[in-house]
Amino acid sequence: MALYLIRKLQNFAIFSDEERSALQDLASRRQRLLNGRDDVIAQGERPGFVNLVLEGFACRYKILPDGRRQILSFFIPGDLCDLHSDVLHVMDHSIGAISPLRIAQIAPDEIDAVTTQLPRLRRAFWWNELVGEATTREWLTNIGQRTGTERVAHLLCETFVRMRAIGLVDGTGACPFPITQADLSDALGISIVHTNRMLQDLRAEGLIVLKGRTLQVDDLGALMRLANFDPSYLHLRSNVGEETGGQPELDRETTS
Amino acid sequence: MALYLIRKLQNFAIFSDEERSALQDLASRRQRLLNGRDDVIAQGERPGFVNLVLEGFACRYKILPDGRRQILSFFIPGDLCDLHSDVLHVMDHSIGAISPLRIAQIAPDEIDAVTTQLPRLRRAFWWNELVGEATTREWLTNIGQRTGTERVAHLLCETFVRMRAIGLVDGTGACPFPITQADLSDALGISIVHTNRMLQDLRAEGLIVLKGRTLQVDDLGALMRLANFDPSYLHLRSNVGEETGGQPELDRETTS
């Protein structure tokens, strides 16, 4: 089931049946199940496959010699982990499961074959890569410049909007959120205790409800304002929230 | 003069005369000169060219609505700025000159043509891109996990090692360093005053001499240890420092 991947990539272009089923194909080869804290692949190993998250949450992280951990990104269903890392031969970071996880392992060759045949998919994958990089830059800005509250709020905004973009937010404005406070703090560069207090604040403001691995956002507009969150770096088709802004990123040119 | 670019890419593969002169060609088309604080391209504009730094320092940065600035990376001679950002149509960050700057503007088509004809160059550009991403991840880790002193030391290590890799460190262990303390603090997520104090500490330890836009590293080993600096993310051929470690990243496979 490449459903989430398709939904995500459709923020870039609308696909034909052929393209859709090619994506289905990719996602249906090898599948793999992991438990909560397992590693998909560890720092130092050499990447063999491109990993596609089908179900559950994962993260990219780095461990320092003294044990400190920095989470570099979260992966939600539909996310592709390491499209091109095989060029570097060795992983300089790890990919780990946050929750029980189902992934598809895709051989780089398979990707090559499909994208050669269907150039619009190639461009969609590119778009996807670049959004990933833009997100990392936004994280850098988040950690570097924003205060504790802002950081937490910003990350919640981002995750919520991404979940919404793949249809995982329900009618009440709630979505699965298996990320623990320890994970959050390693992602945001603040202590667990402080993360907890910032979350309390957000709850007290009536902005969110976070419990039982579920995040409910009650006032996205206010949360976005508090976080200084501008969703344009996600390059989604509908960058909604308050005002409707971003024009769609439809693939115009006829490529290279 | 694509000298620095060639030196840098030769960390990935050794080039033939043909490849070398193709790189020369790329760098010799349009050139552009900028002053100290000028923007090469600003947030919101649409990228037209790939920018290659020929001389001077530049940086990638983001400005928040309230004026806070996060520097996302530094560009030194030989660095390519935005190899693929044209897919996204709009810059989500700016590129600015740190010092007087000379750059070459390369059209995406020219890159395409050259890399199609010379696949080893294509792979070298890939390698370059991926090293850039790895560096951003390392910065995220740096800001997220390390203390003030470590952060400053880490950034100095990185810059010094990169400068050395392109032959810009002289026999006394000194290299040009036009980055101001204000720039450093925006890159590291700490205040100017604090940056200044951390630098004092490093000087007091006898690790560095930093003055007159010149950085001299007196004890790289100690600086690396202090910073927890592991150069492997730079994927240089000789990851020297103390012990000699990393095996060369010679291009083995025959590509896609």
Add this chain to the structure above:
DNA sequence: CGCGGTCTTGAGTGTTGTCAATGCTGGTGG
């Protein structure tokens, strides 16, 4: 010589971290 930008320093404040204890919850086995 004067000026702007950069660097340096001191003093006081406060955000954030650490330590440590307690509460909560879901899952497991008896």
Add this chain to the structure above:
DNA sequence: CCACCAGCATTGACAACACTCAAGACCGCG
């Protein structure tokens, strides 16, 4: 169905690292 346990969340008290404000020194350039 209950007791127990592990992992996670929460709280309080205190310490410390880093920030702000503000003044002054330095340096290169015109």
